[in-house]
Amino acid sequence: MKKLMFLLLASVLLLSACSSGGGNASSGSDASAKEITIWAWDKNFNIAALELAKEKYMKSHPDVKINLVENAQADIVQKLNTGLNSGTTKGLPNVVLIEDYRSQNFLQAYPDSFVDMSDKIKASDFADYKAGPTSYEGKQYGIPFDSGVTGLFVRTDYLKQAGYTPDDLQNITWDQYIEIGKKVKAATGKDMLTQDPNDLGLIRAMIQSAGSWYLKEDGTTPNIANNAALKKALETYKAMYDANIVKANSDWSQFLAAFNSGDVASVPTGNWITPSIKAEASQSGKWAAVPIPVLSDVPNSVHASNIGGSSWYVMNVDGKDTAADFMASTFGSDKDLYQQMLDKVGVLSTFKAASEGSAYDKADEFFGGQKIYADFAKWTTEVPKVNYGLHTYAIEDIMTVELQNYLNGSKDVDTMMNDVQTQAEAQLK
Numbered sequence: 369m370k371k372l373m374f375l376l377l378a379s380v381l382l383l384s385a386c387s388s389g390g391g392n393a394s395s396g397s398d399a400s401a402k403e404i405t406i407w408a409w410d411k412n413f414n415i416a417a418l419e420l421a422k423e424k425y426m427k428s429h430p431d432v433k434i435n436l437v438e439n440a441q442a443d444i445v446q447k448l449n450t451g452l453n454s455g456t457t458k459g460l461p462n463v464v465l466i467e468d469y470r471s472q473n474f475l476q477a478y479p480d481s482f483v484d485m486s487d488k489i490k491a492s493d494f495a496d497y498k499a500g501p502t503s504y505e506g507k508q509y510g511i512p513f514d515s516g517v518t519g520l521f522v523r524t525d526y527l528k529q530a531g532y533t534p535d536d537l538q539n540i541t542w543d544q545y546i547e548i549g550k551k552v553k554a555a556t557g558k559d560m561l562t563q564d565p566n567d568l569g570l571i572r573a574m575i576q577s578a579g580s581w582y583l584k585e586d587g588t589t590p591n592i593a594n595n596a597a598l599k600k601a602l603e604t605y606k607a608m609y610d611a612n613i614v615k616a617n618s619d620w621s622q623f624l625a626a627f628n629s630g631d632v633a634s635v636p637t638g639n640w641i642t643p644s645i646k647a648e649a650s651q652s653g654k655w656a657a658v659p660i661p662v663l664s665d666v667p668n669s670v671h672a673s674n675i676g677g678s679s680w681y682v683m684n685v686d687g688k689d690t691a692a693d694f695m696a697s698t699f700g701s702d703k704d705l706y707q708q709m710l711d712k713v714g715v716l717s718t719f720k721a722a723s724e725g726s727a728y729d730k731a732d733e734f735f736g737g738q739k740i741y742a743d744f745a746k747w748t749t750e751v752p753k754v755n756y757g758l759h760t761y762a763i764e765d766i767m768t769v770e771l772q773n774y775l776n777g778s779k780d781v782d783t784m785m786n787d788v789q790t791q792a793e794a795q796l797k
Contacts, residue, residue, distance in 0.1 A: 401687035404462035462691035495718035516677030549613035562626035574601035587757025590792035672750035
């Protein structure tokens with residue numbers, strides 16, 4: 369338990385850009401209270417989606433009051449840990465959004481603090497890869513929400529100057545991507561991508577594309593040394609830097625500025641970046657999206673992966689019945705609502721029934737008339753399932769430091785991976 373609490377508290381400090389029985393509702397509580405509170409981050413995305421769900425639900429439930437509270441993701445993690453560890457439900461929300469990489473930390477430490485939604489939603493109604501993060505011991509706690517399915521966003525005008533079209537980037541390897549990046553830079557002077565070496569999102573995407581993760585299938589045992597997919601991902605990442613096609617950034621604003629200002633020719637990341645790319649209206653018609661490359665010489669690697677994504681959790685506090693009904697009626701089952709969310713907010717859901725329809729079939733002129741959301745919906749179904757487990761960010765905290773040693777040449781890849789394995793085993797045992 370000391371180890372688990374250490375990991376939960378450490379997770380607050382390990383954010384990049386997410387005892388059993390603590391937090392149970394007291395006996396005699398009002399499970400059906402008509403006022404509920406929901407915590408989420410990102411006013412323009414998650415909160416905006418909640419506003420649409422709230423508006424629709426309250427048309428048939430005018431007696432329900434729904435309070436939407438925006439918190440930074442770091443604050444949500446900290447408040448949940450503090451509240452659940454204290455053993456009281458005071459101040460906790462009825463529904464909370466939790467990043468998929470973090471969900472098992474909460475579910476395994478405080479399973480009785482969350483409502484089992486198994487009889488209210490069907491896990492099979494959502495993308496298969498969401499099942500692992502949102503369930504525990506055969507119970508479905510989470511209501512899967514947005515997809516972090518990845519794509520390779522490319523500047524078609526820069527490609528053209530180097531003699532390429534988006535079709536030339538269909539079904540390529542990362543090694544081929546690097547070679548194309550060299551030619552694009554020679555022709556345009558533009559780097560192929562921007563990266564923050566302290567953010568390992570791209571490495572995560574590479575290894576999940578091969579069905580691999582930092583942890584073994586048990587979700588707790590470090591899987592670093594002798595992990596073939598991870599080794600190839602690290603070698604590929606270093607090769608990008610060695611090829612001089614990476615524009616370094618150190619925070620989110622610099623990341624956005626790199627492509628909004630036209631300084632890079634591609635952005636390999638989650639589909640959630642689409643609104644940010646479209647924010648620069650002057651670049652309309654100059655972008656396309658293709659499947660992400662695969663890892664060379666890694667047989668299981670596919671042209672689909674995931675970065676990020678989150679899910680909703682109903683907490684075992686007063687008002688839980690109303691909260692569960694709200695979530696089941698909206699995010700858990702409403703195809704038309706998801707069409708609205710995509711059309712108005714840009715939410716690409718993992719609800720299978722909503723993966724087609726007018727919002728998905730719409731040609732986007734910003735992307736040269738490409739039906740970009742239909743493509744992302746297809747790729748979502750191809751994302752390999754992995755167990756994010758308990759220690760994703762704890763291991764990344766170690767790996768981020770060791771990665772610098774590898775990138776600057778002070779350690780070879782095998783030594784670096786062995787050192788991460790040793791440190792992870794020592795800290796997480």
